[in-house]
Amino acid sequence: MAAKSLSYSTSVLELLLNATPISNIADNAATSPLTDLYVALHSASPTATGTQDTNEITYTGYARVAVSRSNTSPAWTVVSGTVSGSTAAIANPNAAITFPSVTSGTGTATYFSVGALTSGAGELYYIGTLSPTISIVSGAVPQLTTATEITEE
16 A cells, blocks of 8 residues: 655645645646535435535535635645544634525435535545534534544545
């Protein structure tokens, strides 16, 4: 198995989430670079072979949430830390990611994902487990807290 250095893992998260270039490798100079990423909720793992709409939560009022992709005003803080005993790059939202309120429907959000599309079957960039899970009940306002983690090992 090949692995990345912690420094490079951090750079990968910063590139994707905050549009911070990786010197001599990747930059954000495309004609139309992504300015937002979209966070979704899922009732079960969308899996590594799934798409943004695999097991996506459905409730009346639900929509994916746009999160700015910017290195001048980053929506994510990227640091190194320990996950399951291993050192990894970790990203946390700088503010809560708040979804539209539930007007009807029930369920439980157990996973979240990050991708490029506002709706439909887009590519999954990251999948994460929610702990605690989020109960979907009428009147609830689901949100990911600043403790929500994305890891890059």
